[in-house]
Amino acid sequence: CRDTSGALPVLGRDVLVPLVTGGEVTYAALDYAASAPALQRVWDDVAAYAPYYGSVHRGAGYLSQLSTELFENARHAVAEFLGCRDGDQVVFTRSTTDSLNLLAAALPAECEVFVFETEHHASLLPWREARVTYLDAPHTPEEAVRALERALADRDPYGLALVCVTGASNVTGELWPVRELAAAAHSHGARIVLDAAQLAPHHPVSVRELDVDWVAFSGHKLYAPFGSGVLAGRGDWLQDAEPYLAGGGASRKVARRADGGVDVEWHTTAARHEAGSPNVIGAYAIASACKALTEAGFDTLVAREQQLVSAVRAGLAEVPEVRVLSLFGDDAPRVGVLSFVVDGWNSSHFAAALSAEYGIGVRDGLFCAHPLVRTLLGTEPQTQGECGAPEAAPGEKSLNAIRVSFGAGTPDEHVERFVRAVK
Numbered sequence: 001c002r003d004t005s006g007a008l009p010v011l012g013r014d015v016l017v018p019l020v021t022g023g024e025v026t027y028a029a030l031d032y033a034a035s036a037p038a039l040q041r042v043w044d045d046v047a048a049y050a051p052y053y054g055s056v057h058r059g060a061g062y063l064s065q066l067s068t069e070l071f072e073n074a075r076h077a078v079a080e081f082l083g084c085r086d087g088d089q090v091v092f093t094r095s096t097t098d099s100l101n102l103l104a105a106a107l108p109a110e111c112e113v114f115v116f117e118t119e120h121h122a123s124l125l126p127w128r129e130a131r132v133t134y135l136d137a138p139h140t141p142e143e144a145v146r147a148l149e150r151a152l153a154d155r156d157p158y159g160l161a162l163v164c165v166t167g168a169s170n171v172t173g174e175l176w177p178v179r180e181l182a183a184a185a186h187s188h189g190a191r192i193v194l195d196a197a198q199l200a201p202h203h204p205v206s207v208r209e210l211d212v213d214w215v216a217f218s219g220h221k222l223y224a225p226f227g228s229g230v231l232a233g234r235g236d237w238l239q240d241a242e243p244y245l246a247g248g249g250a251s252r253k254v255a256r257r258a259d260g261g262v263d264v265e266w267h268t269t270a271a272r273h274e275a276g277s278p279n280v281i282g283a284y285a286i287a288s289a290c291k292a293l294t295e296a297g298f299d300t301l302v303a304r305e306q307q308l309v310s311a312v313r314a315g316l317a318e319v320p321e322v323r324v325l326s327l328f329g330d331d332a333p334r335v336g337v338l339s340f341v342v343d344g345w346n347s348s349h350f351a352a353a354l355s356a357e358y359g360i361g362v363r364d365g366l367f368c369a370h371p372l373v374r375t376l377l378g379t380e381p382q383t384q385g386e387c388g389a390p391e392a393a394p395g396e397k398s399l400n401a402i403r404v405s406f407g408a409g410t411p412d413e414h415v416e417r418f419v420r421a422v423k
């Protein structure tokens with residue numbers, strides 16, 4: 001079973017890109033952690049639906065009715081994919097960032113938030129208007145659970161609290177002990193939201209089995225790059241909160257008051273936070289990807305991806321100048337995401353050379369997780385753009401890193417080319 005990837009073809013594998021050395025080569029997309037290529041199946045489903053596109057929840061015509069049905073069916077498909085419980089809501093958003101900002105806007109007053117400094121900025125930053133405790137980077141999964149237990153034990157046991165944690169790091173690819181962190185949160189009366197942006201494309205994610213209160217992910221990392229994301233989970237805080245956006249679709253009844261003002265009755269379903277015409281194609285594409293991944297089977301997908309992880313690890317281990325970044329230790333389980341630095345190389349030049357000379361697309365930088373990357377590299381904060389590429393002077397520590405990431409549809413040849421190029 002060397003090429004089980006063929007079971008789930010992705011777009012873009014045959015795209016030719018020019019090389020500085022002359023000629024062309026097929027593009028090797030090894031930047032799935034930023035945005036994964038669309039599954040062929042998603043593209044086909046979207047193309048088949050496109051002629052039938054119509055407004056959702058806003059039209060009496062046949063195509064509007066059909067689109068409304070597809071949109072709501074997409075919600076059910078996502079709920080099924082995520083193993084949602086009765087009463088859970090699935091809100092379609094733009095992305096993981098949008099989903100977590102929506103939850104942050106819906107936090108009840110006085111809710112405290114606990115978050116590890118190692119999070120992606122999308123999980124680290126939205127809570128800043130609440131009382132936030134930032135936890136230091138742990139060095140083992142067990143230490144993460146102990147640190148959370150300790151922090152939660154110190155708080156007012158009758159107060160509301162939320163823990164936000166990632167399922168798989170976008171920098172190291174390492175898996176976080178989500179079930180154990182959820183158990184720790186709940187045993188101290190706190191709730192937990194899972195940032196599954198990097199986990200959901202690679203592993204089954206069940207809110208019921210992991211016992212998390214919410215989960216957030218992005219369509220474009222789940223092979224469905226059509227502009228939608230998801231926040232799914234408990235409805236109570238969401239339906240008590242002010243709508244994320246005020247507007248049509250979120251309101252059930254709007255009327256002028258005798259004093260001249262306006263009274264609004266908001267929906268208490270997911271529609272409360274989906275004001276405006278929804279992105280039906282984005283939602284439909286996510287549902288299509290959920291079904292395709294489920295049908296292909298995560299057992300098959302994980303086994304295939306782990307073959308690729310092993311090949312990359314073994315290849316990089318043969319290059320003494322390469323240091324793979326890891327928080328939990330070299331053997332920690334990880335998804336198909338690895339970051340590394342190369343002694344004597346500026347990471348940005350290295351990544352640029354992989355593209356220009358080999359047609360390989362990776363990412364360089366601090367991966368929107370500045371505190372984590374600095375901890376891993378042992379460097380001090382620098383002033384730079386969010387995804388900028390600071391230069392390390394010769395002989396100095398790298399100030400940023402290179403990330404290679406892959407998943408469904410990645411052929412052996414892409415990984416082999418990458419290892420050859422690094423060597």
Ligand code: PMP
Nearest residue numbers: 095096097120122170197198218
């Ligand atoms: N969380 C993690 C772990 C991520 O990797 C990313 C994207 N790199 C995000 C959140 C934010 O996702 P998006 O850019 O789709 O909002």
